[in-house]
Amino acid sequence: MGAAGRGSGERGAGRRWVLALPPVLVLGLVFLYPLALVVQQSVSPDGGGHSVAAYGQVFAESAFRGALRNTVLIAVGATVGALLLGFALALVVAFVPFPGGKALSRFIDVFLSFPSFLITLALLFVYGTAGMANGLWTGATGAAEGPFDFLHTPWGVLLAEVTYFTPFVMRPLLAAFSQVETAQLEAAASLGAKAPRIVRKVILPEALPALAAGGSLVLVMCLNEFGIVLFTGAKGVTTLPTLVYGKAILDGDYPGACVVAVVDIALSVALYGLYRVLSSRAAPAAPSSRPSRPSRSPRTDGVRRARA
Amino acid sequence: MRRAGGGARTGRRARAARDTAVTGTTDTGTATDSGPAAARAAEADAGPAAARTAEADTGTGAARTTDPPRTHRPATGIRLEGVTVAYGGNTVLDSLDLTVGPGEFMALLGPSGSGKTTALRAVAGFVRPASGRVFLGDRDVTDLPPHRRGVGMVVQQYALFPHMRVDANVAFGLRARRTPRAETAARVAEALETTGMAAYARRYPRELSGGQQQRVAIARALAVRPDVLLLDEPLSALDARLRSGMLAELARLHRELPGVSMLYVTHDQVEALTLADRVAVMDRARLQDCGTPHDLYRRPRTAFTASFVGDANLLPVTVAAGGGVEFAGTVLDVPVPASAAPGASATLCVRPHLVGLGDGPNVLRGTLAELRWRGATHRLYVEVGGHRVEADVRELRETPPPGTEVSLHFAARDAVLLPAGAGEDEGGAADGRRRAG
Numbered sequence: 182m183g184a185a186g187r188g189s190g191e192r193g194a195g196r197r198w199v200l201a202l203p204p205v206l207v208l209g210l211v212f213l214y215p216l217a218l219v220v221q222q223s224v225s226p227d228g229g230g231h232s233v234a235a236y237g238q239v240f241a242e243s244a245f246r247g248a249l250r251n252t253v254l255i256a257v258g259a260t261v262g263a264l265l266l267g268f269a270l271a272l273v274v275a276f277v278p279f280p281g282g283k284a285l286s287r288f289i290d291v292f293l294s295f296p297s298f299l300i301t302l303a304l305l306f307v308y309g310t311a312g313m314a315n316g317l318w319t320g321a322t323g324a325a326e327g328p329f330d331f332l333h334t335p336w337g338v339l340l341a342e343v344t345y346f347t348p349f350v351m352r353p354l355l356a357a358f359s360q361v362e363t364a365q366l367e368a369a370a371s372l373g374a375k376a377p378r379i380v381r382k383v384i385l386p387e388a389l390p391a392l393a394a395g396g397s398l399v400l401v402m403c404l405n406e407f408g409i410v411l412f413t414g415a416k417g418v419t420t421l422p423t424l425v426y427g428k429a430i431l432d433g434d435y436p437g438a439c440v441v442a443v444v445d446i447a448l449s450v451a452l453y454g455l456y457r458v459l460s461s462r463a464a465p466a467a468p469s470s471r472p473s474r475p476s477r478s479p480r481t482d483g484v485r486r487a488r489a
Numbered sequence: 490m491r492r493a494g495g496g497a498r499t500g501r502r503a504r505a506a507r508d509t510a511v512t513g514t515t516d517t518g519t520a521t522d523s524g525p526a527a528a529r530a531a532e533a534d535a536g537p538a539a540a541r542t543a544e545a546d547t548g549t550g551a552a553r554t555t556d557p558p559r560t561h562r563p564a565t566g567i568r569l570e571g572v573t574v575a576y577g578g579n580t581v582l583d584s585l586d587l588t589v590g591p592g593e594f595m596a597l598l599g600p601s602g603s604g605k606t607t608a609l610r611a612v613a614g615f616v617r618p619a620s621g622r623v624f625l626g627d628r629d630v631t632d633l634p635p636h637r638r639g640v641g642m643v644v645q646q647y648a649l650f651p652h653m654r655v656d657a658n659v660a661f662g663l664r665a666r667r668t669p670r671a672e673t674a675a676r677v678a679e680a681l682e683t684t685g686m687a688a689y690a691r692r693y694p695r696e697l698s699g700g701q702q703q704r705v706a707i708a709r710a711l712a713v714r715p716d717v718l719l720l721d722e723p724l725s726a727l728d729a730r731l732r733s734g735m736l737a738e739l740a741r742l743h744r745e746l747p748g749v750s751m752l753y754v755t756h757d758q759v760e761a762l763t764l765a766d767r768v769a770v771m772d773r774a775r776l777q778d779c780g781t782p783h784d785l786y787r788r789p790r791t792a793f794t795a796s797f798v799g800d801a802n803l804l805p806v807t808v809a810a811g812g813g814v815e816f817a818g819t820v821l822d823v824p825v826p827a828s829a830a831p832g833a834s835a836t837l838c839v840r841p842h843l844v845g846l847g848d849g850p851n852v853l854r855g856t857l858a859e860l861r862w863r864g865a866t867h868r869l870y871v872e873v874g875g876h877r878v879e880a881d882v883r884e885l886r887e888t889p890p891p892g893t894e895v896s897l898h899f900a901a902r903d904a905v906l907l908p909a910g911a912g913e914d915e916g917g918a919a920d921g922r923r924r925a926g
Contacts, residue, residue: 364648367615368706370635371642372662372713382661386652 216446223439235436244419245441252420252448255335255410256403259342263399264392266343267350272380274351275358276366286355292348300345301412308332308340337413338420342403349402350395357391358384397456401449421445565626565716566591566750567612572621574607582607583774584621589717591626594743594751596761598798599771605754608771609719612752614638625717636665641710641749645722647702649694655705656681656690662713680712681705683745684738700731707742711749718746720753724760736763758798762786770794786840792907795838802844802878804837806906814906817874821851823904834909839899841868844880849898853878857893871897 224231239245273279274286307313308329315327331337361384369379385392407422419427421441429438567589574582582604589595597605610616612623614635623631630638641662649658659680663673681687684704694702703723710718723739724732736759743751743764755761761768762782770778770785770793778785778794789795792803806814806821810831813822821837829835846869855873867888869880880897889895 362646362648364644364646365650367613367635368642368644368648368709369650369661369665370615371613371638371640371719372665372709373636373639374661374665375636378665383650386650 219439219442219446223436223443226436235440239437239440239444245424248419248421248424248441249444249448251335251418252404252422252445255338255342255418255420256400256406258339259346259403260396260400262339262343263346263350264396267347267354267395268385268388268392270347271351271354271358272384275355276384289348289351289355293352295345297341297345297406297408298412301341301409304332304337304341304344304413308337332413333417335418338410338418341409341413342406345409346399346402349399350392353391353395354388357388361387393456397453400452400456404449404452405445421448566593567595567717567752568624569608569611570622570624572608572611572618572623574604574611574616575619581774582611582618585776587769587776587779589750589752590766591750592747594753594764594766596753596755596765596768597771598755598758598761598768599777600756600797602773603771604774605756605771606721607774609721609752609754612638612717613640613642613719639713639715640717640719641713641715642719643703643706643710643721643723645725647694647699647706647726649702649705649709651694653693654690655686655692655694655697658694658705659709659712661709666713676712676714677708680708683711683742684708698731699727700735703727703735704738707739711742711746716749718749718751720751722755723753724755724757732760736760739764762798768798770797772797788905789838789907792836792838795905795907800841800879800881802837802839802841803907804839804876804878805909806835806837808833808835817853817876819853819874821904823851823901823906825906829906829908836907836909838905838907839903841879842866842881843903844878844882844897844899846880846882846885846895846897848896850901851899851904853897855895855897857889857891857895859891860888862888869895869897871895873897 223235224233226232226234274282274289305312309315309332310326310330312329314329318324318327318329332341365383366379369383374382405422406420407426410418410420410423411426421444425438425441425445428434428441567587569585569587572582572585573580581602585604585608587595587608597608599605607616611618612625614630614633618631621631622629625638625640650661653661656677659677660673663676668676677690678687681690684707686701686704686708689697689701689705694705697705703726706723720739724735727735739753740763743749753761753764765782767780768782768785769776770791772793778790780788780790782798785794785798789798789801795801795803804816806816808825808829808831809815809820811820812825813820814825814835814837815821816837823837853871853873855871855878857869858872858877859870861868861870862884863881865884866881867883867885869882871878871880878897
């Protein structure tokens with residue numbers, strides 16, 4: 182390449198940097214800088230200087246360990262529940278024609294815009310100690326109180342999160358299912374496959390990327406869910422986000438709150454990284470852009486067979 | 490509604506002879522004189538060319554030596570009895586009676602919306618008839634779900650499973666039927682070999698061309714050794730060159746799988762005429778005509794068939810009192826059925842390529858309206874008594890200008906007289922001018 186070519190290449194690279202700078206600056210100022218402040222605060226004791234002592238203190242607290250355990254268990258449980266329920270419901274909505282199916286599909290979009298506490302509130306009306314379910318039970322049996330008293334336990338948080346986050350799995354799944362060719366399902370059926378096998382061998386593999394996308398989204402959202410835990414489990418269930426709230430707002434322990442926040446962020450990033458690794462391993466080897474030549478031409482094979 | 494039954498006629502005896510040759514080979518391991526051993530002997534004696542000739546004569550190809558066990562099973566035909574399919578108040582298939590003989594290749598030919606794909610899907614079990622019955626052999630499968638019918642199906646868009654390699658795609662049906670692993674592997678290899686895709690077994694569908702994907706789809710359908718193979722416009726997604734190659738492949742498969750009844754849906758007359766033992770012509774949800782390709786082309790029974798299966802001049806004529814028919818003031822000497830009364834209206838069908846330029850028998854004099862060069866031929870559009878007549882003639886060295894008075898002629902044996910109204914209401918063109926262009 183001549184000098185002129187090098188000059189135009191350098192000008193092109195410079196132009197690209199100019200174009201990239203504004204979004205990089207905005208990203209840094211709005212997102213990365215506050216994040217850096219949180220990390221800095223976590224290693225800045227009230228007495229001044231820098232120390233990781235706050236980490237040791239927080240890690241030694243049983244409240245932190247309990248919150249970490251609750252956070253992971255509830256997030257994983259809610260994700261698994263949302264994946265199972267979302268996959269089953271999406272299958273029905275996508276492949277089983279029934280009256281109102283389209284309306285239900287649209288409602289899922291609306292559901293995504295609902296705030297999480299609304300779902301929790303609705304569950305309180307149904308399963309709360311003075312809710313409908315207990316009312317029906319006491320009305321039917323004459324008992325003084327009903328059997329449903331789990332909303333303030335981890336199971337209540339789990340139910341609320343599964344209910345709230347299932348549509349987040351269904352949405353990408355429905356999009357993926359709409360891409361599955363009906364002809365593939367019919368070909369599978371004509372080859373002798375029954376419905377469960379078609380779901381397992383044809384639909385599920387094609388929906389895996391959507392399932393992984395929905396699952397990872399739900400997992401990260403569950404890890405950081407605050408509203409649902411506050412509404413239902415505040416009495417007995419502490420998770421990392423509510424622990425951050427408690428330390429920062431109620432106790433005024435900002436370094437401790439920042440330590441928990443850093444752990445929460447690290448957990449989210451680690452789980453996202455794990456998802457990326459697993460999904461890249463699960464994906465088949467990338468195909469070449471053009472078919473490579475076979476060892477022998479099929480037509481030649483045919484001729485050879487004919488001459489055999 | 491005409492019942493289209495009877496089984497394949499032309500070529501059936503020859504195929505039965507080939508079956509005998511295969512059976513002789515596979516049952517006893519001893520080749521008959523007309524079997525592959527004869528070809529091998531011929532090759533030894535006179536070289537490969539003689540061997541190929543022997544194969545052509547006996548109808549035995551390479552895959553005949555791979556002994557497909559399906560040839561030992563009694564072949565299964567397809568029978569539709571008064572099958573009607575309706576969506577809401579819209580009837581998309583109207584009282585279809587159709588029989589595909591065991592081992593027969595039947596093409597369902599018709600324009601879009603004619604009901605041909607619906608008929609195929611009724612056989613596959615993907616649409617439930619509002620009335621009528623579907624039989625595979627002696628089995629009434631009308632109420633059976635698709636996975637219990639035992640048919641193979643190949644569709645236009647291949648419908649391969651994109652996340653599976655070629656061999657896994659082909660093995661899908663065998664695994665669904667819980668076939669032992671070793672047998673699955675053997676049958677996958679056999680199906681891929683039959684379709685010439687053995688070298689591509691470890692590829693993903695996206696790494697294959699359209700024609701290769703369609704071969705895999707065919708291999709997948711054949712691997713389960715179906716008695717009935719349903720093909721729904723399998724070549725429509727291919728370009729002209731690939732389609733031509735696949736036509737030959739399908740014809741070869743049909744020869745090599747004499748026990749498999751094939752129902753082939755297409756809107757392409759060339760595919761139907763090239764491949765099928767018989768062609769069922771459909772239009773507007775009804776069966777219009779059924780017969781061998783030769784019969785349908787040379788002796789169509791409706792104007793629709795005449796116009797859809799090849800090009801045709803459909804001339805409105807009147808049966809003449811003294812024999813023949815009258816067209817545009819000219820009496821033409823053509824065979825007239827005894828049932829046609831003098832003075833009755835009828836439609837005369839003459840294929841453009843059977844119309845000659847110049848004087849001869851059955852002369853039509855008119856004015857050249859248009860002339861189109863089509864490579865090896867010229868197509869002439871001639872106005873005769875207010876009707877446009879088309880003629881395909883060998884490429885002219887000197888082309889007459891439009892407006893020139895010309896004479897056309899055709900032989901009596903090349904004309905077919907259709908009853909008036911035969912097929913016009915189904916879209917057939919009774920007027921020669923409507924066939925122009």
